[in-house]
Amino acid sequence: MNKAHLQYHWWKYLLVFIFSFSVWYTVFHSIAQPNPNEKLNVLFVGESLDAQGLETEIKQHLPDLTSQELQQVKVTQTYLQGDEMFQVLQTRFYEYDIVIISESCLQKNMGVLLEQRFMTQALCRYFSEYMLYVETSENGAAAYGFLMEQSRGLFANYYLGKEKCYCFPSPWSENFGGLNSRGEKADDCALVIMDLLLNGYVQEVSEQ
Amino acid sequence: MRGELYNISVGGIQKKIRRTKCLCAMLVAVMLGLHVLFLCIRTEHNHSLMLWLNIMADTFGSWMLIYLYFSRIALLKQFYLFAKKREYQVIGTVEWISERTVRYRQLDCYEVFINGKKYFAPADFIKLETTFNVKISVTSGVIVEVAYE
Numbered sequence: 001m002n003k004a005h006l007q008y009h010w011w012k013y014l015l016v017f018i019f020s021f022s023v024w025y026t027v028f029h030s031i032a033q034p035n036p037n038e039k040l041n042v043l044f045v046g047e048s049l050d051a052q053g054l055e056t057e058i059k060q061h062l063p064d065l066t067s068q069e070l071q072q073v074k075v076t077q078t079y080l081q082g083d084e085m086f087q088v089l090q091t092r093f094y095e096y097d098i099v100i101i102s103e104s105c106l107q108k109n110m111g112v113l114l115e116q117r118f119m120t121q122a123l124c125r126y127f128s129e130y131m132l133y134v135e136t137s138e139n140g141a142a143a144y145g146f147l148m149e150q151s152r153g154l155f156a157n158y159y160l161g162k163e164k165c166y167c168f169p170s171p172w173s174e175n176f177g178g179l180n181s182r183g184e185k186a187d188d189c190a191l192v193i194m195d196l197l198l199n200g201y202v203q204e205v206s207e208q
Numbered sequence: 209m210r211g212e213l214y215n216i217s218v219g220g221i222q223k224k225i226r227r228t229k230c231l232c233a234m235l236v237a238v239m240l241g242l243h244v245l246f247l248c249i250r251t252e253h254n255h256s257l258m259l260w261l262n263i264m265a266d267t268f269g270s271w272m273l274i275y276l277y278f279s280r281i282a283l284l285k286q287f288y289l290f291a292k293k294r295e296y297q298v299i300g301t302v303e304w305i306s307e308r309t310v311r312y313r314q315l316d317c318y319e320v321f322i323n324g325k326k327y328f329a330p331a332d333f334i335k336l337e338t339t340f341n342v343k344i345s346v347t348s349g350v351i352v353e354v355a356y357e
Contacts (some may be wrong), residue, residue, distance in 0.1 A: 004309060004311075004316045005275070005278065005279045008278075008311075009274060009278050012274050012278070013271055013274060016267060016270040016271060016274065017267045020263055020266040020267045020270065021263050021267075023266075024259060024262045024263045024266065025259070025263075028255065028258075028259040028262075031250075032255060
């Protein structure tokens with residue numbers, strides 16, 4: 001290789017390395033992400049939750065409750081209100097299996113946020129003892145989530161606030177054991193964790 | 209005979225370009241094969257290793273492609289354009305040849321004085337020495353062919 005070649009073209013060699021590195025890094029980063037049925041993400045929108053403690057306890061209980069193998073279990077807490085909450089959830093709701101929203105952050109437009117994908121009959125039946133979160137639109141009333149009781153369930157142990165909270169199972173989640181018309185029956189980690197958060201114990205899944 | 213054109217025929221230049229392009233195509237095929245192989249044997253345990261092997265395969269392959277293109281194909285193509293034209297011929301004695309090359313019309317050339325006039329001899333294609341009587345073909349000041357008188 002003569003010197004003149006490097007003198008005129010050195011930047012092309014550098015550019016190729018940088019380009020190659022960034023492309024392959026991005027590709028490998030994206031393929032390293034666990035599949036939807038290999039992760040459980042819970043989002044809490046509000047204040048006064050010990051998210052770390054809740055996450056640790058969920059991780060402790062999970063192996064006893066489900067045979068589903070998970071690579072990632074995460075409880076995220078954020079405090080958003082109004083339009084900001086709406087915009088963030090509208091673009092990122094599908095990333096979470098369960099979204100819990102405290103009353104002050106909740107807006108009466110969950111139907112829009114969930115693209116009018118209301119809860120299935122099977123899910124409503126499974127959690128039949130809880131008060132439903134219902135919104136009425138031109139097409140009639142539809143249920144999107146549940147009211148969480150403050151004195152009951154695993155969530156109550158880690159929630160220090162006084163506001164009411166509502167729990168929304170994601171219609172895109174593949175971890176509700178097929179009760180929301182997605183995913184396999186064996187992939188039920190979100191279902192058992194939602195049960196644990198609401199009840200404090202796990203119910204038997206009845207044949208629907 | 210000294211002071212000859214390394215590859216004097218226009219057909220020869222075309223052949224060389226074709227051969228180098230073929231080499232580039234083979235290189236691309238090898239790179240693609242390596243990428244597929246590394247992606248196929250990737251597991252959770254060797255994830256980082258495969259990432260680096262892919263980057264290395266890509267980088268070294270692309271470096272070779274850059275080298276082949278810019279130091280062979282592009283030069284050959286440029287010289288081919290000049291060699292095809294052959295505007296005029298000059299007969300005379302080589303009086304002086306520069307020690308260093310200069311960039312002229314995208315070619316690295318030695319500056320050559322023949323009959324008191326400056327010409328450019330592409331370093332990768334033309335080899336000249338002083339005091340020889342030569343007959344050269346010139347295009348836009350670039351020597352494209354040399355014959356000895």
